[in-house]
Amino acid sequence: MLVTGKEILAHADEHGYAVGAFNINNMEIIQAIAKAAEDLQAPVILQASQGAIKYAGIDYVAALGKLVAERTAVPIALHLDHGTDFEEIIKCIRYGFSSVMIDASKYPLEENIARTKDIVRIAHSVGVSVEAELGKIGGTEDQVHVSDAEVTYTDPEEARIFVEETGIDSLAIAVGTAHGIYKGEPKVDLDRIAEIDAAVSVPLVLHGSSGVPYDTLRNAVARGIRKINIDTDIRATFARTVGAFTKEHPEEIDPRKILGPAREAMSETVKEKIQVFGSNGKAWK
Numbered sequence: 001m002l003v004t005g006k007e008i009l010a011h012a013d014e015h016g017y018a019v020g021a022f023n024i025n026n027m028e029i030i031q032a033i034a035k036a037a038e039d040l041q042a043p044v045i046l047q048a049s050q051g052a053i054k055y056a057g058i059d060y061v062a063a064l065g066k067l068v069a070e071r072t073a074v075p076i077a078l079h080l081d082h083g084t085d086f087e088e089i090i091k092c093i094r095y096g097f098s099s100v101m102i103d104a105s106k107y108p109l110e111e112n113i114a115r116t117k118d119i120v121r122i123a124h125s126v127g128v129s130v131e132a133e134l135g136k137i138g139g140t141e142d143q144v145h146v147s148d149a150e151v152t153y154t155d156p157e158e159a160r161i162f163v164e165e166t167g168i169d170s171l172a173i174a175v176g177t178a179h180g181i182y183k184g185e186p187k188v189d190l191d192r193i194a195e196i197d198a199a200v201s202v203p204l205v206l207h208g209s210s211g212v213p214y215d216t217l218r219n220a221v222a223r224g225i226r227k228i229n230i231d232t233d234i235r236a237t238f239a240r241t242v243g244a245f246t247k248e249h250p251e252e253i254d255p256r257k258i259l260g261p262a263r264e265a266m267s268e269t270v271k272e273k274i275q276v277f278g279s280n281g282k283a284w285k
């Protein structure tokens, strides 16, 4: 069933777990996530980046996302990830996304607040939830690139002001994670998560969570993280499985035989994450 981002994160907050937010790029990935969520009875967020929407077409992404949400017996939110473009965000709302992210984190605080407020006013008027970002998360996620020198951790007091002034439903924070593949082990500022959680009233979101040690993720959840974004680890499973299959069966040309094992393997990757986040068995009717 399709639910809003606000609804799904309110439940996570009430019960002390984090919802997995998994990036979608094609039908197999969407089905893999839905199967994992249904098998483990976990609420889940399907999120598409602007790049994924450009690749597949917004009508395809929205239709597939809504179909799978209707067919799967767990709460599912359909969310725009890292929306940097006003028109793209409005288009997602128009196509039935139940949640959007406005990422104006590259702008100074006042401009981030102003751009975020514009989206909140429009999205809330039609019942769509809004995530926004404060601070700068490192690495590359499709069109969003932040170099090591540009990384800026979220300040708890600024976060309080940002949440109060914008009226957002969830806040993405920069606390040491980065998008993409890590070179060394990421150092996550767990104390900062707790400080931000104490300062703001909305659920917190951790981006760049692929490759972060599971103990660190569990500790982040204990300190208030309620949405955990995973993209890279699903991509890696996809590439590894397809690569291994085609190497072993170079004569195979049936896309179903090539992509089927990848769909199963991605579902296992998602299941593993769901168990770490503590969202298994948390689905409601």
Ligand code: G3H
Residues within 6 Å of the ligand: 023, 081, 082, 141, 178, 179, 180, 181, 206, 207, 208, 209, 210, 229, 230, 231, 232, 233
């Ligand atoms: O917005 C998406 C995520 O933050 C994914 O990050 O690719 O490092 O898992 P990741």
Ligand code: ZN
Residues within 6 Å of the ligand: 082, 141, 179, 207, 208, 229
């Ligand atoms: Zn992200």
